[in-house]
Amino acid sequence: MNTENVVKHLRALWRTDRIIADIRLRHLLVGLGLRAFAALIAAFGLLMLELAAYFALVQIWSAIAAAAALGAINFVIAAILFVIAGRSPSGRDIELANEIHDASVEALQLEARAFHAQMTGAVHHPLSAIVPLLVPLIAIIVKNMRKTAKETDLEASSEARS
Numbered sequence: 251m252n253t254e255n256v257v258k259h260l261r262a263l264w265r266t267d268r269i270i271a272d273i274r275l276r277h278l279l280v281g282l283g284l285r286a287f288a289a290l291i292a293a294f295g296l297l298m299l300e301l302a303a304y305f306a307l308v309q310i311w312s313a314i315a316a317a318a319a320l321g322a323i324n325f326v327i328a329a330i331l332f333v334i335a336g337r338s339p340s341g342r343d344i345e346l347a348n349e350i351h352d353a354s355v356e357a358l359q360l361e362a363r364a365f366h367a368q369m370t371g372a373v374h375h376p377l378s379a380i381v382p383l384l385v386p387l388i389a390i391i392v393k394n395m396r397k398t399a400k401e402t403d404l405e406a407s408s409e410a411r412s
Contacts, residue, residue, distance in 0.1 A: 256361050263354035269347045281335040288331035295324030 298321030305314045 256358065259354050259357040259361065262350060263358065266347050266351040266354060270344065270351065273341075273344050273347065284331050284335035288328040288335065291324050291331070292328040295321045295328060297321075298324060 298317050302314050302317035302321060305317055
């Protein structure tokens with residue numbers, strides 16, 4: 251298991267999650283704005299229908315038809331805006347971010363499997379896990395033994411001179 255690869259994959263996963271969240275947040279904000287505008291138009295449509303009812307009581311036919319038509323048109327516009335706001339985000343940005351996210355998750359799973367295989371191999375064959383540690387340790391011991399042998403030779407020769 252390579253820790254650099256794990257960190258790289260985790261960083262890519264974190265970045266793609268941020269990008270995905272940013273895209274979804276922008277979509278939600280646009281959708282919320284359109285829904286608010288559609289609600290405002292629907293309120294105007296309701297006002298026009300109320301105005302039409304008022305004109306129906308006050309005057310006959312001419313103002314009624316105009317107010318009712320405006321109210322119906324406002325409701326149609328509001329419905330269209332609600333449909334547009336409810337669409338799912340389609341675009342290559344979210345698809346690309348999802349692909350990178352999936353690739354990062356797969357790479358992390360691969361690293362985890364490699365680590366698991368390493369640990370399983372170390373449990374089944376403990377010597378194979380210890381050998382890479384023993385080689386440098388043996389080299390250090392031999393080096394120290396040579397130093398002590400040279401030091402004892404130097405001490406013996408200095409004693410012989412005295």
